[in-house]
Amino acid sequence: KGAILRDMAPHLPAGVHFVPAHPVAGTENSGPDAGFAELFVERWCILTPPSGAEPAAVERLAAFWRLLGAKVEIMSAEHHDLVLGITSHLPHLIAYTIVGTADELSQVTRSEVLQFSAGGFRDFTRIAASDPTMWRDVFLANKEAVLEMLGRFNEDLATLTRAIRRGDGETLFNQFSRTRAIRRAIVEIGQDSAAPDFGRPHPELPDVPLPRPYAAED
Amino acid sequence: KGAILRDMAPHLPAGVHFVPAHPVAGTENSGPDAGFAELFVERWCILTPPSGAEPAAVERLAAFWRLLGAKVEIMSAEHHDLVLGITSHLPHLIAYTIVGTADELSQVTRSEVLQFSAGGFRDFTRIAASDPTMWRDVFLANKEAVLEMLGRFNEDLATLTRAIRRGDGETLFNQFSRTRAIRRAIVEIGQDSAAPDFGRPHPELPDVPLPRPYAAED
Numbered sequence: 408k409g410a411i412l413r414d415m416a417p418h419l420p421a422g423v424h425f426v427p428a429h430p431v432a433g434t435e436n437s438g439p440d441a442g443f444a445e446l447f448v449e450r451w452c453i454l455t456p457p458s459g460a461e462p463a464a465v466e467r468l469a470a471f472w473r474l475l476g477a478k479v480e481i482m483s484a485e486h487h488d489l490v491l492g493i494t495s496h497l498p499h500l501i502a503y504t505i506v507g508t509a510d511e512l513s514q515v516t517r518s519e520v521l522q523f524s525a526g527g528f529r530d531f532t533r534i535a536a537s538d539p540t541m542w543r544d545v546f547l548a549n550k551e552a553v554l555e556m557l558g559r560f561n562e563d564l565a566t567l568t569r570a571i572r573r574g575d576g577e578t579l580f581n582q583f584s585r586t587r588a589i590r591r592a593i594v595e596i597g598q599d600s601a602a603p604d605f606g607r608p609h610p611e612l613p614d615v616p617l618p619r620p621y622a623a624e625d
Numbered sequence: 626k627g628a629i630l631r632d633m634a635p636h637l638p639a640g641v642h643f644v645p646a647h648p649v650a651g652t653e654n655s656g657p658d659a660g661f662a663e664l665f666v667e668r669w670c671i672l673t674p675p676s677g678a679e680p681a682a683v684e685r686l687a688a689f690w691r692l693l694g695a696k697v698e699i700m701s702a703e704h705h706d707l708v709l710g711i712t713s714h715l716p717h718l719i720a721y722t723i724v725g726t727a728d729e730l731s732q733v734t735r736s737e738v739l740q741f742s743a744g745g746f747r748d749f750t751r752i753a754a755s756d757p758t759m760w761r762d763v764f765l766a767n768k769e770a771v772l773e774m775l776g777r778f779n780e781d782l783a784t785l786t787r788a789i790r791r792g793d794g795e796t797l798f799n800q801f802s803r804t805r806a807i808r809r810a811i812v813e814i815g816q817d818s819a820a821p822d823f824g825r826p827h828p829e830l831p832d833v834p835l836p837r838p839y840a841a842e843d
């Protein structure tokens with residue numbers, strides 16, 4: 408949002424209030440046909456009014472988003488860019504990277520990657536299926552914050568890599584225990600479903616019951 | 626599976642057939658209570674019989690897994706470790722890393738990370754909520770393959786990082802377009818749901834309809 412405010416400022420006629428808004432909601436699909444009535448319900452929308460923005464204009468926009476079911480938070484464009492850098496831009500970059508890495512391996516075929524993707528990989532492919540034009544522009548416009556977050560991520564990845572190389576199970580266990588609490592907190596505040604596997608639909612059981620040679624009643 | 630075969634070999638009595646199996650199915654939850662009837666339906670189960678394994682024993686196990694609804698694939702333990710390194714172990718390590726990184730930032734509070742997690746981050750938290758003991762042991766047992774995949778991933782991440790730093794939109798766009806095809810292929814072969822956002826349940830619309838000041842009929 409910092410880059411947008413900078414680029415727009417010289418073109419704003421007097422009396423026009425420019426208040427960028429970012430609803431943190433959506434799916435991997437884009438365009439009007441991808442919308443649905445509940446899209447913004449219980450999701451946060453961030454407003455980033457420039458300093459000196461007219462409070463009445465900001466409040467009018469906030470009311471608009473609340474009518475769509477969203478919750479509104481106001482912060483500076485700079486802070487928005489950092490927050491989204493870690494909660495959205497870095498995750499997208501990582502997902503795009505790992506899906507590309509898997510596709511280019513010589514030891515593992517593409518069909519194996521697809522077949523066995525239920526082991527974790529397929530989660531990353533959803534995000535890596537997001538609109539390429541929009542995401543190219545996001546990374547070019549929010550370069551500084553993304554590079555900053557990337558630096559932190561690389562440091563942390565190096566720490567875990569070293570622990571694996573040295574066989575340091577304690578460091579791995581401690582890190583893996585800590586991250587569980589974050590998931591729980593996100594579900595508790597209603598920002599994700601508590602259903603296992605995101606509530607993904609499962610293939611159904613076959614119509615004809617399977618033979619049960621090992622069943623208790625045998 | 627390589628480490629398991631090596632460690633078990635000296636302890637196997639004559640006449641015992643040891644055929645490791647890995648059903649690529651599950652959720653972020655562990656233990657018997659996390660199971661459900663459809664768990665293995667249409668999922669792949671990998672058998673890694675050691676060289677010289679009795680074909681009849683392998684076929685008996687394969688039949689067992691097919692009765693649970695799974696599809697069976699047979700490969701060497703070494704190849705299994707590479708395939709799972711990229712489709713499961715690397716994704717888990719990356720997810721554990723990024724969730725830890727987000728939690729340790731000084732510029733962004735934990736409550737902001739939770740609030741705005743719908744931007745992509747929350748997807749990673751599901752995997753990072755997996756059982757810490759099991760995952761510690763996975764990384765210690767499959768060290769070589771994981772380190773190999775990590776090396777590839779780091780190279781690819783460096784390429785994208787450089788593109789962002791240089792403002793090279795073309796490289797970004799090309800990578801982001803390629804990864805979309807992988808998602809589509811996974812859905813086509815029935816290894817993930819075609820529903821947007823994994824079919825995640827949405828918070829419902831409020832009972833009382835929202836006022837519609839901007840509606841067409843006004």
